[in-house]
Amino acid sequence: MSGAAAHPIGDLDLIDLTDPHTFQRDDLPDMWRAFRDRSPVHWHPARGDAPGFWALSRYPDVLAVYRDADRFWSEGGTVLATLLAGGDSAAGKMLAVTDGVRHREIKAVLQRSFSARVVARINERIRARTRRLVAEVLDAGEVDFVPRVAEQLPMATIGDLLDLPAADLPMLLRCNKLALSSDTGTTSPLESVAARNEILLYFADLVAARRRNPGDDVVSALATARINGSPLREDEVVYNCYSLIIGGDESSRVAATGTVLALARHHDQWRALLDGSASVATATEEALRWTTPAMHFGRRATADVEIAGVRVRAGDIVTLWNTSANFDETEFADPGSFRLGRRPNRHLALGHGPHFCLGAFLGRAELSGLLDCLRDLVGGIEVTGAPRRIYSNFLFGHSSLPVVFRPRRSAR
Secondary structure (H helix, E strand, O other): OOOOOOOOOOOHHHOOOOOHHHHHOOOHHHHHHHHHHHOOEEEEOOEOOEOOEEEEOOHHHHHHHHHOOOOEEOOOOOOHHHHOOOOOOOOOOOHHHOOHHHHHHHHHHHHHHOOHHHHHHHHHHHHHHHHHHHHHHEOOOOEEHHHHHHOHHHHHHHHHHHOOOHHHHHHHHHHHHHHOOEOOOOOOHHHHHHHHHHHHHHHHHHHHHHHHOOOOOHHHHHHHOEEOOEEOOHHHHHHHHHHHHHHHHHHHHHHHHHHHHHHHHOHHHHHHHHHOOOOHHHHHHHHHHHHOOEOEEEEEEOOOEEEOOEEEOOOOEEEEEHHHHOOOOOOOOOOOOOOOOOOOOOOOOOOOHHHOOOOHHHHHHHHHHHHHHHHHHEEEEEEOOOOEEOEOOOEOOEEEOEEEEEEOOOOO
16 A cells, blocks of 8 residues: 555545545455445545546446436546546547447447457467466466566457557557556656557557558458448547557456456465366456456436435536445445355446447456466466555556466366
């Protein structure tokens, strides 16, 4: 834990959900339980130039807003950084911050580009790459799992999907890690903006090239697609490429790291994975719930509406805290326990409703591939140093995880 000292849990109005330091405190489960119990539809007061907003922490309330795309729109932004700044420059262009008819049209284009043939090819590469990376760190002594494995898997996968040159991936990873979070807490707002702009400029050049010479990849599919006879505008294609690489990298990288940490700390669940009493399929869903990389998503109310008896006004910002909803005792039995065989497991780690994560199949494939590989090749995981948390009010996880992987004697 670093940063400012934690506020008493009893004083909810003093907890600043916009401050990344808040999410480096050690009592987060207690904090969210206090919100769920005492102020599930909580008015977060304005601080400085940032306006106030609603924070929803209970599962049924979060789920209801995700489902209600008519009265809760995404075009004002979907994360605190843009919502509190007054809007998102990609509104109406990028799928995540577009609503209504245009959202459905762009989504249909993207879904068509994820053909069964492309997905099958990507899945094969995920499994081969995962086995190679894990095999390289077996019996290698202490390694940092994040740069050696977790950072390599999703970026290479999204690179395959978009057909990006391998030499460009380190630059894109560096920018991704600055765009909405920080490994150290020293990243300035200006550096974050510069990183986002660098990604956008990169894709502007790539989109122009793919329009001239399209290939069999998602960038080309977007660049050559037509909606009602008209091509997508250049900024629409660029923004959606940006969204794919940010979303395809961050959540998977963080989920993979959190999963390895959880398996190392919960020996009974590690044994359940090894002996097959927990399937890779159920383990994948529990790993997603347990890690919940995207702590929140946001919406803006388009009309006056009641949420759990609380009046929300048209124009109000409403934030949906997945990181609390996924541990709500009214939805999950014993939510504070990591249980790889958990059923049912209707978690919200990937969102819900019309804006459900378009790349969910990739995230699940990457995490399943990792779990399958660990089960086959690894006999033991030892955490050898203190994991370092990411500095962010959006992304929760670790930027460093020192571990030792020991090989399984009868690796299949």
